[in-house]
Every structure is written in C-alpha cells, then in structure tokens.
Amino acid sequence: MLRKKKKEKEKKVRKKCLNERETLSYEQQILDNNKQLSRLRSRNEELEHEVKVITKKLEQLKEDRSDVVAHLKRNLEGKIEEARELSERLLALEELRKQEQADYKKKESAMELEYRTMESNLSAEVKLAAGKLNALEDWRLARLDLMHKFEVQEEQIAKQEESHKTTLYETEKSVIIAKAKMQKEMEERLKQLAQEFKEATNIRIADMMHNTVRRNIALNHELNTMLKVCEDLETKSAECKENDRLLRLQCELFENEAKIALKDAMRQQRVIHNLAQEHINMVLEYGRIQRENVRFNNYERLMNEYRAICAASEQKTKMLERQLQETKKAREEILTEVRNKCEEFDKLNETLKEAKRCVLEALQCYSESHEYIRHVCIHLDRCDVIAIMESESIIKSQAGEADAILNDDLEFWMTRLPAPLKDISIIHLAIPGSHNTMTYTIQKHNDVGPDEPAFIRTLGRYCSFIAKPIILNWSITQCDDIKQQLNGGIRYLDLRVATKSRDKAVYFLHGLYGSEISKPLLDIADWLTSHANEIIILDFQHFYAFTDNDHYRFIEKIQRIFSGKMCPVSAKFDHLTLQWLVAKRYQMFVIYRNVYAQNYSNLWPSALWRTVWPNTVSVNELINFLNRELQRRPFDIAFVSQCLLTPNTPYVMKHPCATLKKNLMPLCQKQILYWIGEKEPGRGRLNIVIADFVSNGNFLFSKTVIQSNMKLLRKSTEIS
Known part of the structure; x- marks a missing residue:
C-alpha cells in the first residue's frame, strides 16, 4: 500500500x-x-x-x-x-x-560679259579716239601752217591790191591825161592838119588818119589787157577768200570733232568708273551674301539645337x-x-x-494545483553605433618650369629673350594673348550690342533689369585693364568693334557695348613708346554696323595713333624676327579681318593669321579640337589657338545666375595649362595662344606660354 x-x-x-x-x-x-x-x-x-x-x-x-x-x-x-x-x-x-x-550669278555673268565687251569696245574707241586726236593734232599743226601761209598771202594780196589800185589809179590817170593831151594834141593836130590839109594833099591826110587810128587801136588793146589783169586779180582774191572761208570752216569742224571726241572719252571714262564702282558694290554684295549664308547656317544650327531640345x-x-x-x-x-x-x-x-x-x-x-506565474518583462536594449569616416586627397599640380626663367619680369619678356630666340620668326615663337581683350570696359547699364541675336537685343531693350546682368555675366572675359595685361606678358590682343546709330564713334563690344576705342588705343601706343623692344599684335576680329565711311575713318585713326610703329604686310614671315623688327623700329602688327585691308600696305589680311573657334562647353571636345587644328596648321603663316570654352544659349538658360569666370573657367584652366606644357613652339607647332581671365594665378597662363619657348633653346643646344 x-x-x-x-x-x-x-x-x-x-x-x-x-x-x-x-x-x-x-x-x-x-x-x-x-x-x-x-x-x-x-x-x-x-x-x-x-x-x-x-x-x-x-x-x-x-x-x-x-x-x-x-x-x-x-x-x-x-x-x-x-x-x-x-x-x-x-x-x-x-x-x-x-x-x-x-x-x-546671272547678273554677275551678264555684267561681267557686258563689262568685258564694253571694256573691249571702249579700249577700241579709246584707241580710235587717240588716233583721231593724233590726226586732229596733225590737222591743227597743218591748220596753223595754212593759217600762217594764209596770213602771209593776205598780206601779199593786200600789198598787191594796194599796188594794183595805185597802178590802176596811175594808169587811169595817165590814160585820162594822155587822152586829154591826145585830144588837145589831136585838136591841135587837126587844126594843124586842117591847115596842112589845106596845104597838103588828100593822100597825106589819109596817111595821118591811118596812123592815128592805129595808135588808138594799140592804146585800146593795152587798156583791155590791163582790165583783164585787174579782173584776173579780183577773181584770184575772191578765190583766196573762199579758200580762207573753207579752211576756217574745216578748222571749226575739226575743233567740234575734237570736242566731241573729248566728250566721248570723258563719258567712257565715267562709264568705266561706274563699272568699277558697280564691281566694288558687287564684291560688297557678295560679302553680304556670304554673311547671310553664315547667318542662315547659324539659324540651321539653332534649329538643330531646338530640335535636340525638343527631342530631349x-x-x-x-x-x-x-x-x-x-x-x-x-x-x-x-x-x-x-x-x-x-x-x-x-x-x-x-x-x-x-x-x-x-x-x-x-x-x-490546473488552477487548483498551481499558481500563476508572473510575467517577466524582458527589456532589450539595442545600442548599435555606426561610425562613417570619409577622406579626400587633393593633388595640386604646380607648373615648376613656369617659374624658372623669364617669369620674374613679364613686362619685358621679349626684351630679355635669349639671343638665339630673337633670330627665330615670330610665327615659330609661343606668344600669349587674351580673348576679348577689352571686355573689362563693359558696364551693366550699356546697350546690347549688334553681335547678339535680335530676340536678345529686344530683351535687353524692354527687360534690361533682367537681361543685361545675365549678358554681363557671360560677356566679360578679362578683369584687368590693357596696361596690366601688357605688363603681365600678353602680346596678342583680340578686339571686336562696332558703331552706334546715334553717333560716329567706334566702340568695343562683346554682348554689351564697351568703351570708346580712343583711350585704350592711346594707352597701347604710350606703352609701346616706353617699351621699345616689345612687339604687340592687334587683331580686329569683327566689325558690326560698319559702313565704308566708318572703315575709312577707323583706319585713319589707327594709322594716326600708331604712326611709324606698324609693320608692313609681307607674304612671307621668315625675316620677321624680333631682332629684325627692333632694328626696323616696327612694334606692331595690325590684323584687319575685312576686305578693306587690301587697300592698305600696313594692314594684315585674315588669310595670313589663321584662327579657329572651338565653340564648345566640353573640356574634352576643346582639347581634341585644339590637337586636331594644331596638326592641320599651315607652316608658312601664323596660327592662333583659342583655349577657351564658349557658353551656348541652352547652357546660359540652364545657368542664368552663373558667370563665365565661376562656372566655365575653372573647368578648363588646369587642362589648358597641362596641354600648353605638353606642346612646344616651332615650325608647324604652337604659336599664339589665347585664353579668358589671363591674370588668374598671377598670370600663370602667360608664364606657361612664355616658358615653352625655352624648349626651342634647349633643343638648339642639344643639337649643337
């Protein structure tokens, strides 16, 4: 149990x-x-x-x-x-x-054909007129000779008439006297005869009468011959007068023909002048058509851009x-x-x-045998700490060579070039330049220039408080004045000029109008006077709203300001070294990119100074463009490399509050300096290099370009 x-x-x-x-x-x-x-x-x-x-x-x-x-x-x-x-x-x-x-083209071909035919006709007519003029000259000389002979003959005829009159008078007088005497004698003789008749026979009277009749007949014959001689002299004098009248009429006709020939020659000369003026007008019209084609191409480019924007x-x-x-x-x-x-x-x-x-x-x-177990609260404390560390390494490349030689005193860098480099042509040296040199003179309240499209000019006119600040931000490419740029080593100046409708002055511009040209050009002339061994290149790239009179006045002002300093045009550059220019006291090259340059011996045309515009906002495209164009550079002319980015309309619309200096310039500055450091001057290589904001980094751009010339010196020493 x-x-x-x-x-x-x-x-x-x-x-x-x-x-x-x-x-x-x-x-x-x-x-x-x-x-x-x-x-x-x-x-x-x-x-x-x-x-x-x-x-x-x-x-x-x-x-x-x-x-x-x-x-x-x-x-x-x-x-x-x-x-x-x-x-x-x-x-x-x-x-x-x-x-x-x-x-x-049809009109040009027709006018050219007409011009050629007219030229040939006019040349033939001119030759014919020259022959006629020569013949007229001979006729004039013959006329003068005939007139002289005629005057001599008139004098002789006048003398002969006077002598004939005197002789006729004497003969008539003698005849009348002789008649009177003979009548008296005859009367006396008749009386005597009457007396003798009475005394003589009839035969003797008949003989005497016969003798007197014969004498009267002889006297009548003499008088008739004298009258015939007088009539012959009168007919000869009438013939001479008629010949004189005919000769005078011929002289008048020859003079009228000479005047007509001179008028024809003057009219033909005026026609030739008008044809030459029409040819010049056709050349100008052809240039305008080319500019219209360029503008149409720009419109097509804008259309493509708008299509691209629509696609985007x-x-x-x-x-x-x-x-x-x-x-x-x-x-x-x-x-x-x-x-x-x-x-x-x-x-x-x-x-x-x-x-x-x-x-x-x-x-x-099981409520009877067990007690409820109290609930135990489990508190889970989760303390997870996450630490994030970031590290950035900035590698700054410094141009060590650019501070070694020639960079202590950029103001006199051409003067202090080594002697071997002064014997090299200027198209084989590296020369720094500034893009749109005079844009530091532009102010915000200035008018919009004619280089901008029509809709931008309209915005500048009616919405100036919005449009002009934006245009100003993208128009200024240089911050230092002209003397500071020259003291910083700049030797190539890029200039764009325009006129205004309300006055005859010429202004600098880039987007907006800048200052009037006189003071900056006088500053350049003063600077050249104080720097006798320095050379400057003035390149007038574009001319807006210019007429023929504007070109004429502008060129006269340039020649007046830079008198004696402008180098004359030459087809070859081999002899144009710094040493030769200093010896000839030439300190300036003036490039005038217009057809009017061909009328002046010291204005260089555009074909001898090649310059190409990248027109991109991508640095990689810019570098590829510079390499490609430098490989295509001709050997026997100067070449300008434009190391700069250009904002287009979509870029400006995306960045309305940005500026050229803060947005585009930092993107390309290091790559440009690296590209210049890789290149070297010489035949078919680097020559003139321009950029925006050249004073950045204490003129590091100028130092880099100038320092590249030492590569030529080192190369020559290695070869020797």
Whole structure:
C-alpha cells in the first residue's frame, strides 16, 4: 500500500512537473506571440502610414504629372510651332537665297560679259579716239601752217591790191591825161592838119588818119589787157577768200570733232568708273551674301539645337511616363504586399486566439494545483553605433618650369629673350594673348550690342533689369585693364568693334557695348613708346554696323595713333624676327579681318593669321579640337589657338545666375595649362595662344606660354 501511494505521489509530482513545464512553455509562446503581434501591428501601422504617404505622393505625382505633361505639351507645341515656323522661314529664305544667288550669278555673268565687251569696245574707241586726236593734232599743226601761209598771202594780196589800185589809179590817170593831151594834141593836130590839109594833099591826110587810128587801136588793146589783169586779180582774191572761208570752216569742224571726241572719252571714262564702282558694290554684295549664308547656317544650327531640345523634352516626358508607370507598379506591389500582410495578420490572430483558448483551458484544468506565474518583462536594449569616416586627397599640380626663367619680369619678356630666340620668326615663337581683350570696359547699364541675336537685343531693350546682368555675366572675359595685361606678358590682343546709330564713334563690344576705342588705343601706343623692344599684335576680329565711311575713318585713326610703329604686310614671315623688327623700329602688327585691308600696305589680311573657334562647353571636345587644328596648321603663316570654352544659349538658360569666370573657367584652366606644357613652339607647332581671365594665378597662363619657348633653346643646344 505504501509503495502504491509512493508511486501515485511520484506520478502526481511528475504530472505537476509536466504541467508546470507545459504552462511555462505555453506562457513563453504566448509572450512570443504577443511580441510578434505587437511587432506586426507596429509594422502594419508603419505600412499603413507608408501607404498613406505613398498614396499622397502618388496623388502629388499625378498632379505633377498632369502639370508637367501639360507644361511639356505646351512647350512642345510651342517649340514644334516655332520649329515649323523657323523651318518654313528657313525654306523660304533658302529658296530666296538660292533665287537671289542664281539671279546674282546671272547678273554677275551678264555684267561681267557686258563689262568685258564694253571694256573691249571702249579700249577700241579709246584707241580710235587717240588716233583721231593724233590726226586732229596733225590737222591743227597743218591748220596753223595754212593759217600762217594764209596770213602771209593776205598780206601779199593786200600789198598787191594796194599796188594794183595805185597802178590802176596811175594808169587811169595817165590814160585820162594822155587822152586829154591826145585830144588837145589831136585838136591841135587837126587844126594843124586842117591847115596842112589845106596845104597838103588828100593822100597825106589819109596817111595821118591811118596812123592815128592805129595808135588808138594799140592804146585800146593795152587798156583791155590791163582790165583783164585787174579782173584776173579780183577773181584770184575772191578765190583766196573762199579758200580762207573753207579752211576756217574745216578748222571749226575739226575743233567740234575734237570736242566731241573729248566728250566721248570723258563719258567712257565715267562709264568705266561706274563699272568699277558697280564691281566694288558687287564684291560688297557678295560679302553680304556670304554673311547671310553664315547667318542662315547659324539659324540651321539653332534649329538643330531646338530640335535636340525638343527631342530631349520628349525623352524627359517618356522618362516621366515610365516613372509614373513604375510608381503605379510599385503602388500595386505595395498594395498586394499590404493585402498579403493583412492575410498573415488574420491568420496570426486566429492562431493567437486558438492558443489563448488552449491556454485558458489548461489554466482552468490546473488552477487548483498551481499558481500563476508572473510575467517577466524582458527589456532589450539595442545600442548599435555606426561610425562613417570619409577622406579626400587633393593633388595640386604646380607648373615648376613656369617659374624658372623669364617669369620674374613679364613686362619685358621679349626684351630679355635669349639671343638665339630673337633670330627665330615670330610665327615659330609661343606668344600669349587674351580673348576679348577689352571686355573689362563693359558696364551693366550699356546697350546690347549688334553681335547678339535680335530676340536678345529686344530683351535687353524692354527687360534690361533682367537681361543685361545675365549678358554681363557671360560677356566679360578679362578683369584687368590693357596696361596690366601688357605688363603681365600678353602680346596678342583680340578686339571686336562696332558703331552706334546715334553717333560716329567706334566702340568695343562683346554682348554689351564697351568703351570708346580712343583711350585704350592711346594707352597701347604710350606703352609701346616706353617699351621699345616689345612687339604687340592687334587683331580686329569683327566689325558690326560698319559702313565704308566708318572703315575709312577707323583706319585713319589707327594709322594716326600708331604712326611709324606698324609693320608692313609681307607674304612671307621668315625675316620677321624680333631682332629684325627692333632694328626696323616696327612694334606692331595690325590684323584687319575685312576686305578693306587690301587697300592698305600696313594692314594684315585674315588669310595670313589663321584662327579657329572651338565653340564648345566640353573640356574634352576643346582639347581634341585644339590637337586636331594644331596638326592641320599651315607652316608658312601664323596660327592662333583659342583655349577657351564658349557658353551656348541652352547652357546660359540652364545657368542664368552663373558667370563665365565661376562656372566655365575653372573647368578648363588646369587642362589648358597641362596641354600648353605638353606642346612646344616651332615650325608647324604652337604659336599664339589665347585664353579668358589671363591674370588668374598671377598670370600663370602667360608664364606657361612664355616658358615653352625655352624648349626651342634647349633643343638648339642639344643639337649643337
């Protein structure tokens, strides 16, 4: 019995132990389930909050999408309409240009043919007129001789007439006297005869009468011959007068023909002058047509840019649509996940309810023998600390060679060049220059220049408080005045000039108008006077709103300011060394990139100083462009490398508050200095190098370019 009781007690104790273990395990499961339930509820709340946030974002995205799509559609329609209008205008302008070009070519060929035929005709007529003039000169000499002879003959005739008159008078007088005497004698004789008749015979009277009759007949014959001689003399005098009148008429005719020939020659000369003027006008018109072609090409480039912008906007709209579709898919996925989580929560609630029911039943079964175990709260302290360290290493490259030689005194670097380098042509030396040298004279209140498109000029006129600061930020390329740049080693000056409609002065410009040209040019002349062995290159790149009179006045001013300092034009550069220029006292090259340069012997044309414009905002494209153009450089002319970035209209629209100095200049400065350091001057190599903001880093750009000339000296010493 005792054993049975002991066994029963042991069984009860085991059952109690088992029941206690089960309750502990159930309680632990309940605690775990409650914790999991709390976590799931918190996760459910977080997910619901995220769903609300996502729905709000989705609604906001829908609204933004509709706004963006509407805005993009409006922009796209506007751009498409603009592109359509521009394309129509471009097609119309292209057709008009082709038609005008064809008309001009026809007109030019017709005028050229007419000019040639007229030139040949005029040359023949000029030769004929010259022959006529020579013949007229001979006629004039013959006329003078005939006139002289005629005057002599007139004098002789006058003398003969006087002598004839005197002789006629004497003869008539003598005849009358003789008649009177003869009459008296005859009367006396008749009286005597009458007396003698009375005394003589009839025969004697007949003989005497016969003798007197014969004498009278002889006297009558003499008088008739004298009258014939007088008549002959009168007819000869009349013939001489008629000949004189005819000769006078011929002289007048010859003089009239000479005057007509002179008038024809003058008229032909005027026609030749008009043809030459028309030829010059045609050349100018051809230049204007070329400029129109360039402008049409710019319009085409703008059209391509606008098309690219439209394509980019279309791509952006497609990307936004894809993002909206992705957000829709993500929302659907989140909603499906939330539904799945809700289903899991329902299943967990059911399992928890089932577990609670089981626990309650177990507690009811064993409530009499066991006490409830207090719940033990487990506090989990999670202290995870994450430390993030970032390190940056900045490598600064310094141009060690640029501070070694010639950089202590940039003001006189040409004067202090070694003697071997002074015997090298200037197109084989490395010369630093500044891009848009005179932009430091630009002020914010100045007018927008004619180098900008028409819509920018309109903005500058009507929205100057917005447009002009933006144009100013992208127009200024130099901060130092001209004397500071020259003292910093700059020897090539890039200049752009324009006139204004309200006065006849000439101004510098780049986007906005700068100062009037006189004072900066006089400063350059003064600087050259105080630096006798330094050479400067003035490059007048562009001329805006210039007429023929403006060109004439501007060139006269340049020649007046730099009188005696300008080097004359030469087809070859071999002899143009620093030593030769100093010996000849030439200190300046003036490049005049216009057709008027051909009329002056000291204005260099554009063909002898090649310069190319990169026109890019990418540094890699700039470096590739410089390498490519330097490889194509001609050997026998000067070459300008433009180491600079140029902002286009889309770039400026994306960065309206930026500036050229803060945004584009830092991007390319190090790469440009590295590129210059890799190159060396010489035949077909580096020559003139220009950049923006040349004074940065205490004129480090000038030092780097000037120092590259020492490579020529080292190369020559190695060869020797």
